[in-house]
Amino acid sequence: xxxxxxxxxxxEVVELIGAVVARYYxxxxxxxxxxxxxxxxxxxLGLLSLEPLPMRRIAQKLxxxxxxxxxxxxxxxxxxLVGRRPAPDDRRVKVAAPTDEGRAVAHRLRESLDFAxxxxxxxxxxxxxxxxxxxxxxxGEALA
Amino acid sequence: xxxxxxxxxxxEVVELIGAVVARYYxxxxxxxxxxxxxxxxxxxLGLLSLEPLPMRRIAQKLxxxxxxxxxxxxxxxxxxLVGRRPAPDDRRVKVAAPTDEGRAVAHRLRESLDFAxxxxxxxxxxxxxxxxxxxxxxxGEALA
DNA sequence: TATTGTTATACTCTATAACTATA
DNA sequence: TATAGTTATAGAGTATAACAATA
Numbered sequence: 389x390x391x392x393x394x395x396x397x398x399x400e401v402v403e404l405i406g407a408v409v410a411r412y413y414x415x416x417x418x419x420x421x422x423x424x425x426x427x428x429x430x431x432x433l434g435l436l437s438l439e440p441l442p443m444r445r446i447a448q449k450l451x452x453x454x455x456x457x458x459x460x461x462x463x464x465x466x467x468x469l470v471g472r473r474p475a476p477d478d479r480r481v482k483v484a485a486p487t488d489e490g491r492a493v494a495h496r497l498r499e500s501l502d503f504a505x506x507x508x509x510x511x512x513x514x515x516x517x518x519x520x521x522x523x524x525x526x527x528g529e530a531l532a
Numbered sequence: 533x534x535x536x537x538x539x540x541x542x543x544e545v546v547e548l549i550g551a552v553v554a555r556y557y558x559x560x561x562x563x564x565x566x567x568x569x570x571x572x573x574x575x576x577l578g579l580l581s582l583e584p585l586p587m588r589r590i591a592q593k594l595x596x597x598x599x600x601x602x603x604x605x606x607x608x609x610x611x612x613l614v615g616r617r618p619a620p621d622d623r624r625v626k627v628a629a630p631t632d633e634g635r636a637v638a639h640r641l642r643e644s645l646d647f648a649x650x651x652x653x654x655x656x657x658x659x660x661x662x663x664x665x666x667x668x669x670x671x672g673e674a675l676a
Numbered sequence: 677t678a679t680t681g682t683t684a685t686a687c688t689c690t691a692t693a694a695c696t697a698t699a
Numbered sequence: 700t701a702t703a704g705t706t707a708t709a710g711a712g713t714a715t716a717a718c719a720a721t722a
Contacts, residue, residue, distance in 0.1 A: 397650050397660045404643075404667040411671070414554045414595060415575060421697045428689065443704060451558065452629070453691055460689080466701055480703040501546075507670045508542050516541045519666045522659060523548040526651045572712060587681060597714055602682055604712080624680040624721045 404415065419500045424467075425491055430497055432460050433469060433486060440485035469493055470522035563644045567637055568611075574641055576604050577613060577630060579636035584629035586619065613637055 413427075420430035428450070435441065435449055443461065447454040461484050464470035469490035475481035486494060508516055555573075564574035572594070579585060579593055587605065591598040605628050607612035613634035619625035630638060652660055 395657075397664055398656065401652060401660055401664045401667065404664060404671065405534065405552065407671055408549065408667060409553045409556045412549060413557070426688065444702090452689085454704070455692080455706080456690060461686085477697075478703085480657045483708065503629045507672060508545060510669050510672060511540075511666065513541065515666060515669075516545055519670075520541055520548060522655065522666070523545070523552060525654050525659075527548065527551055528651060528654060528662075588679090596712085598681070599683080599715080600713060607711085622680085622722070626681065659715065 408430075416501065418498055422500060425493075425497075425498055428460055429464055432457070432484075432491060433464060433494050434497065436470060436484055436486045437491055439484050441484050444450045446484065464490070556652075560645065563641060566644060567641055569637075569641075572604055573608055576601070577608060577634055577638050578635050578641065580614060580628055580630045581635050584627050586625045588625075590628065608634070 417427050420427050444454050461470055470484055470486055472482045472484050475483050499515045508521050549571055561571050564571050576590055582666045587601050588598050590601045605614055612631055614628055616628050619627050
């Protein structure tokens with residue numbers, strides 16, 4: 389197939405994906421700031437609102453060093469959005485979980501993340517399904 | 533049309549876009565690190581390799597405060613990748629431009645940004661064109 | 677006076693290495 | 700001894716405010 393890595397359509401798609409990434413990131417930071425959170429704090433809170441996690445697991449999900457998570461959770465805890473509790477079976481492990489207020493903020497945060505929803509309104513249902521399938525194939529096994 | 537902001541397909545697409553953004557960002561940082569650059573430094577160098585720019589214009593493009601650009605360009609200049617020169621018509625303005633080595637690094641950086649190219653190999657030419665059109669419509673006027 | 681770039685300051689995120697408490 | 704979390708440290712990005720040079 390005509391799949392040179394530098395064919396015009398491919399380069400165009402690469403540029404468009406760059407634009408999507410820039411816009412998504414920008415709007416994510418703005419949404420976080422509206423709740424007086426940094427991007428990293430918002431990401432951790434969002435993670436924990438799905439499922440309480442040990443510190444080390446948070447670091448794995450965010451692909452950063454565990455030592456960084458200490459400070460981020462510290463600041464979320466100081467705001468009353470997150471709490472730590474020792475795991476019953478291994479007292480070395482500390483599980484971070486959102487408070488009721490933390491869950492509420494995480495929910496409002498998701499609501500205000502209109503980016504990928506509002507512009508999707510431009511597309512018909514069939515087109516959105518098509519886009520979904522193309523993105524899925526593009527991401528391939530990396531979805532795990 | 534059945535365009536509720538919370539219909540299942542829309543939510544799925546939102547999640548997929550989040551995955552694309554995460555992967556793109558991660559790989560961008562890695563590519564930058566391979567050249568001993570931070571993400572911000574790589575972005576500025578990439579911008580300047582297209583066109584020399586006054587400090588203030590760089591800040592506008594990166595959507596950050598001008599005071600931040602001083603340090604980023606300082607570090608690129610210390611590495612010999614970028615130079616500053618006063619604008620002839622307004623000596624307040626300093627135009628940053630890549631050196632020959634800066635241009636070479638920017639070029640290699642682009643080469644190593646395989647993300648949105650390699651996985652696009654999964655798609656046929658027709659599918660890539662389809663993806664391009666969908667992304668274009670999604671981004672709408674924001675492409676300016 | 678207004679604008680460009682810089683400096684000074686404070687905060688956050690990041691990685692590395694050393695430390696503690698458990699296991 | 701190994702592992703989970705933390706602390707200490709240093710570098711980088713960010714915003715804000717004040718400043719110098721130029722317009």
